[in-house]
Amino acid sequence: xxxxxxxxxxxxxxxxxxxxxxxxxxxxxxxxxxxxxxxxxxxxxxxxxxxxxxxxxxxxxxxxxxxxxxxxxxxxxxxxxxxxxxxxxxxxxxxxxxxxxxxxxxxxxxxxxxxxxxxxxxxxxxxxxxxxxxxxxxxxxxxxxxxxxxxxxxxxxxxxxxxxxxxxxxxxxxxxxxxxxxxxxxxxxxxxxxxxxxxxxxxxxxxxxxxxxxxxxxxxxxxxxxxxxxxxxxxxxxxxxxxxxxxxxxxxxxxxxxxxxxxxxxxxxxxxxxxxxxxxxxxxxxxxxxxxxxxxxxxxxxxxxxxxxxxxxxxxxxxxxxxxxxxxxxxxxxxxxxxxxxxxxxxxxxxxxxxxxxxxxxxxxxxxxxxxxxxxxxxxxxxxxxxxxxxxxxxxxxxxxxxx
Numbered sequence: 001x002x003x004x005x006x007x008x009x010x011x012x013x014x015x016x017x018x019x020x021x022x023x024x025x026x027x028x029x030x031x032x033x034x035x036x037x038x039x040x041x042x043x044x045x046x047x048x049x050x051x052x053x054x055x056x057x058x059x060x061x062x063x064x065x066x067x068x069x070x071x072x073x074x075x076x077x078x079x080x081x082x083x084x085x086x087x088x089x090x091x092x093x094x095x096x097x098x099x100x101x102x103x104x105x106x107x108x109x110x111x112x113x114x115x116x117x118x119x120x121x122x123x124x125x126x127x128x129x130x131x132x133x134x135x136x137x138x139x140x141x142x143x144x145x146x147x148x149x150x151x152x153x154x155x156x157x158x159x160x161x162x163x164x165x166x167x168x169x170x171x172x173x174x175x176x177x178x179x180x181x182x183x184x185x186x187x188x189x190x191x192x193x194x195x196x197x198x199x200x201x202x203x204x205x206x207x208x209x210x211x212x213x214x215x216x217x218x219x220x221x222x223x224x225x226x227x228x229x230x231x232x233x234x235x236x237x238x239x240x241x242x243x244x245x246x247x248x249x250x251x252x253x254x255x256x257x258x259x260x261x262x263x264x265x266x267x268x269x270x271x272x273x274x275x276x277x278x279x280x281x282x283x284x285x286x287x288x289x290x291x292x293x294x295x296x297x298x299x300x301x302x303x304x305x306x307x308x309x310x311x312x313x314x315x316x317x318x319x320x321x322x323x324x325x326x327x328x329x330x331x332x333x334x335x336x337x338x339x340x341x342x343x344x345x346x347x348x349x350x351x352x353x354x355x356x357x358x359x360x361x362x363x364x365x366x367x368x369x370x371x372x373x374x375x376x377x378x379x380x381x382x383x384x385x386x387x388x389x390x391x392x393x394x395x396x397x398x399x400x401x402x403x404x
Contacts, residue, residue: 006089006318007082007085009082010082010085010086010089013086013089013090014089014090014093016090017089017090017091017093017094018093018096020046020093020094020097021093021094021095021096021097021098022097024042024043024046024097025094025097025098025101025102026097026098026366028040028042028098028101029097029098029100029101029217029366029369030363030366030369032098032100032101032104032216032217033100033216033217033369034216036211036212036216036217037209037216037219039104039173040101040104040217043101043104043105043106044106046105082322082325083325084256084259084321084322084324084325085318085321085322085325087260087263087321088259088260088262088263088317088318088321089263091260091263091264091267092263092264092266092267092270092314093267094267095263095264095265095266095267095268095271096267096268096270096271096274097267097271098217099215099264099267099268099373099377100214100215100216100217100218100373101217101218102264103169103170103215103217103218104170104173104217104218104219106131106173107129107130107131108131109131109132109133109134109169109170109174110133110134110169110178110253110257110260110381111132111133111134111135111174111176111177111178111196112130112131112132113134113253113256113257113260114132114134114178114194114236114253115127115130115132115178115196115236116256117253117255117256118194118236118237118253119236119237120236120237122233123196123233123236127176127196130175130176130196130198131170131173131174131175131176132174132175132176132177132178132196133168133169133170133171133174133176133177133178133221134168134169134177134178134253135165135168135171135177135178135179135180135223136148136165136180137165137166137167137168138150138163138164138165138166139164139166142383143382143383143385143386145180145192146188146189146192146400148163148180148181148182148192149163149182149185150162150163150164150165150179150180150181150182150225151163151181151182151183151185152181152182152183152193152195152230152235153183154183154232155229157231157232158229158230158231158232159181159195159229159230159231159232159234159235160227160228160229160230161179161181161195161197161203161225161227161228161229161230162225162226162227162228163181163224163225164207164222164223164224164225165177165179165222165223165224165225166222166223167210167220167222167380168220168221168222168223169218169219169220169380170218170219170221171206171209171219171220171221171222171223172206172209172219172221173219174199175198175199176196176197176198176199177196177197177199177204177223178194178195178196178197178236179194179195179196179197179223179225180192180193180194181193181194181195183239183241184241187241190241190242191241193235193236193237193239194235194236194237194253195230195234195235195236196230196234196236197225197228197230197234201228201229201230202228202229203225203226203227203228203229204223204224204225204228205223205224205225205226206221206222206223207221207222207223207224208221208222209221209222210222212376213372213375213376214369214372214373214374214375214376215373215376254331254334254381254382255324255329255330255331255334256324256334257381258320258334258335258337258338258381258382258387259317259320259321259324259330259334259337259338261338261341261342261377261380261381262313262316262317262320262334262337262338262340262341262342263317263321263341264377265313265341265342265344265345265374265377265378266310266313266314266317266341266345268345268349268370268373268374268377269310269313269341269344269345269348269349269374270310271366271370272348272349272352272367272370272371273303273306273307273310273348273352275352275356275365275366275367276303276352276355276356276360276367277303279355279356279359279360279365280299280300280303280355285297285299285300286300287300287303287304288300289304293305299355302351302355303355306347306348306351306352309340309344309347309348310344310348312340312344313337313340313341313344313345314341316333316336316337316340316341317337317341319333319337320333320334320336320337331390331394332390332391332394332395335382335387335390335391335394336387336391338381338382338387339384339387339388339391341377342377342378342379342384342387343378343384345374345377345378346371346374346375346377346378348374349367349370349371349373349374350371350374352367352370352371353367353368353371389403389404
């Protein structure tokens with residue numbers, strides 16, 4: 001039976017994350033929204049905070065990887081101390097403070113999720129403590145991760161990478177980048193592998209850092225790999241090309257990171273709802289949970305609808321994390337959570353700006369900032385449309401070739 005209440009043992013973790021969000025993130029949120037590309041030095045003392053959110057001890061956001069191969073003689077080991085759920089709950093609280101600042105936290109890169117999910121035990125130990133970004137998207141390849149053209153050619157004990165990656169979160173600041181590349185374009189999806197490429201590797205260049213609508217505290221980079229030589233042991237997982245399995249190994253990362261992005265969206269949505277509730281209350285608008293919405297003030301009725309959407313996204317996200325902790329395939333639920341939360345945070349933040357009127361549109365409040373931050377949460381880790389396509393394939397039992 002799935003219990004979608006936050007576990008009592010996570011109470012201290014949630015409180016710790018909330019205190020960091022309220023006392024560190026929120027006060028400097030506007031400062032680094034304006035000072036785009038400036039590293040938030042205040043984060044240095046908190047660099048290890050999210051490391052503690054993952055009770056498995058493997059690192060930060062996303063590091064509680066979906067390692068389904070871990071079994072004992074009797075089968076799956078069962079619940080892994082709620083590692084994924086803990087990271088999700090902590091992420092919600094931190095993003096209530098500021099999602100861009102969370103994405104700027106050292107060792108919390110999405111590349112860490114890839115390392116934790118598909119790396120060998122030896123690689124886990126070797127890359128422990130590394131801050132890793134994730135490089136998937138290319139100029140000619142957006143949502144279709146299987147269409148990447150960056151190549152990795154075996155040359156002795158190394159692989160030589162050639163290609164360009166765009167929209168890489170923390171691509172400039174991270175210690176390393178997990179790069180998705182194909183070993184053989186003729187083999188399709190099955191030949192796609194991920195490689196850990198450390199900064200300073202010859203042939204690895206940060207081309208530029210993008211200016212963005214939201215999450216301005218976080219750097220988003222364009223990377224180029226030109227005859228970049230990477231040790232073969234930096235290929236995550238197995239180098240074998242299994243056409244029957246496809247690229248399920250690297251895609252397994254998304255089973256873990258999509259609930260995290262959903263959690264980011266939930267944190268931002270809750271921040272907007274909390275602020276809007278305060279504004280409405282000060283304006284004399286009463287939100288009554290004991291009366292039908294249609295009998296209340298129009299603003300109160302709208303607020304109740306937004307809260308209902310938020311609650312649905314929240315529960316879907318907890319479910320997907322719970323399934324990962326209990327070794328249950330969660331690809332469908334992860335995509336459902338990401339789709340629902342991504343759409344909800346955009347709807348909630350924009351409507352909250354509207355409910356607050358002129359005040360919500362100015363920089364006197366963080367509402368307008370949250371509405372800008374929200375949009376990326378409906379885009380990265382797979383757009384709204386891609387998530388709906390994945391859900392449809394899963395429910396209808398169709399392959400990617402049968403349902404495009």
